[in-house]
Amino acid sequence: MTATADQTRDQRRVVLLVEDEDAVRRSLQLFLTGRGYHVRAYAAAATLLGDQSLDDARLLVADYRLPDSDGVQLLTTMRQRGWHGRAIMMTGHGTEQLEGAARAAGFAAVMGKPLQHQQLLLALEGSGR
Template identity: 40%
Template sequence: MSATAKSLPVHPPRRIAVVDDSPAVRQSLRLLLGARGFSVDTFNGADELLVDVKPGDFDCFVIDLKLDGMDGFALLSALREKGIDTPAIMISGWELPTLEASAHRAGFIALVRKPMMDTSLVRVLRDILPG
């Protein structure tokens, strides 16, 4: 009689929404996070995301601070007004002394700085999205 391998539960990939107005950043994060097992949808800006997003569509939002039109803070506020309480991470290349504290006060779980965000972003995602 042969031994049967115990099957482990298969979890669908965690869905991440990346909102950044830079095509290069969106493509880089799609490749980086996709290679780490995440399912990634990218959005050019707040308006593009807000059109159809509903609670439960994503497991985490990765939102740039500086977006055309609505900034990252306003986007998170708009998501919360729609009843979407999904965790959000702010990304930014700006070095403002109070940015991290402001991001936390606004409801972001973390601030990850560009351009060296590959390992730090993945680490934060794995910390907040166990399993």
């Protein structure tokens, strides 16, 4: 396998995780790492947006409510900067209006909290809702 093929495969396994609750963030990070993902975790949108290595990730799991933004605005900003990965939103405050806004911004799935781990894995792989 070429270096480029290895890099592409690795990019598909890198998850950008944005969650402001320490316990939830750490739990998801441990869960996803245990399933073979490389997780880069952030407590705020600005921290993620300041990371110069966003392009080496193809997956985003973002909470809707963040201390400095929200998940819809975060993904919108990332898309404007040229990021084209698969995005999953998680929220404890789901409504039809939020789901519509999230999907319009490019989220592939909107999942309620507490997350069902198997559904999250399916969503990350592209076979979830």
